[in-house]
Amino acid sequence: xxxxxxxxxxxxxxxxxxxxxxxxxxxxxxxxxxxxxxxxxxxxxxxxxxxxxxxxxxxxxxxxxxxxxxxxxxxxxxxxxxxxxxxxxxxxxxxxxxxxxxxxxxxxxxxxxxxxxxxxxxxxxxxxxxxxxxxxxxxxxxxxx
Amino acid sequence: xxxxxxxxxxxxxxxxxxxxxxxxxxxxxxxxxxxxxxxxxxxxxxxxxxxxxxxxxxxxxxxxxxxxxxxxxxxxxxxxxxxxxxxxxxxxxxxxxxxxxxxxxxxxxxxxxxxxxxxxxxxxxxxxxxxxxxx
Numbered sequence: 001x002x003x004x005x006x007x008x009x010x011x012x013x014x015x016x017x018x019x020x021x022x023x024x025x026x027x028x029x030x031x032x033x034x035x036x037x038x039x040x041x042x043x044x045x046x047x048x049x050x051x052x053x054x055x056x057x058x059x060x061x062x063x064x065x066x067x068x069x070x071x072x073x074x075x076x077x078x079x080x081x082x083x084x085x086x087x088x089x090x091x092x093x094x095x096x097x098x099x100x101x102x103x104x105x106x107x108x109x110x111x112x113x114x115x116x117x118x119x120x121x122x123x124x125x126x127x128x129x130x131x132x133x134x135x136x137x138x139x140x141x142x143x144x145x
Numbered sequence: 146x147x148x149x150x151x152x153x154x155x156x157x158x159x160x161x162x163x164x165x166x167x168x169x170x171x172x173x174x175x176x177x178x179x180x181x182x183x184x185x186x187x188x189x190x191x192x193x194x195x196x197x198x199x200x201x202x203x204x205x206x207x208x209x210x211x212x213x214x215x216x217x218x219x220x221x222x223x224x225x226x227x228x229x230x231x232x233x234x235x236x237x238x239x240x241x242x243x244x245x246x247x248x249x250x251x252x253x254x255x256x257x258x259x260x261x262x263x264x265x266x267x268x269x270x271x272x273x274x275x276x277x278x279x280x
Contacts, residue, residue: 003168012175049178049179072175126174129171129175129251132255140262142262144266
């Protein structure tokens with residue numbers, strides 16, 4: 001049924017944006033992290049989005065061409081960006097090098113906050129799409145009452 | 146009385162297409178930030194008008210003995226048209242979705258869908274009335 005598929009598409013949007021908010025939270029939390037498991041300062045994470053046809057079983061694949069146009073979104077991967085760390089002069093810092101500079105993560109907290117608001121709005125847009133699909137489905141149940 | 150008349154068929158296909166349009170708009174909203182995604186539109190009004198053929202001007206006519214009667218298409222083979230929005234503004238990631246525009250379209254689509262449901266109920270109500278009028 002089409003409306004259920006609409007809801008699935010919107011929920012894929014919710015999941016993708018939640019992943020994005022997770023990455024942003026991690027960036028904000030680690031804005032001062034200088035030690036990581038892979039060594040060196042924390043590197044900013046970014047989520048890449050990709051679209052895929054909204055088909056989840058064989059019957060959907062057989063259904064034909066029109067349905068191939070409706071696309072789900074999915075967070076394809078979480079990448080650590082290669083932005084060089086910022087060198088900050090702080091000789092008392094335990095991770096300072098011989099010259100007294102510390103490699104800090106290249107994270108602009110303001111930018112992360114702005115990204116978070118944008119992800120939140122995207123999430124809300126998908127929520128309201130789900131609500132619309134839901135109320136259409138409920139309305140259809142009234143036929144013949 | 147024709148139980149499965151043209152009006153009910155038109156209402157049913159209208160609802161089907163509006164569900165498809167809802168799916169298409171959901172897809173646009175979900176992909177509002179996917180790089181390279183283009184906003185998609187679904188056009189069914191023309192196909193439906195052709196199937197309904199209210200004024201008899203849309204169908205193919207048989208005016209010669211060598212013509213085949215292809216009818217006016219009917220409701221069985223209705224195919225909506227899906228195309229990428231030609232008026233979309235491309236942003237820096239190659240995406241043409243305007244989220245506000247999509248939400249407005251979604252609201253409009255929902256109102257029209259609700260109207261179709263109401264009309265279907267009215268039509269069915271009339272049929273019920275006719276069926277009960279003997280008593």
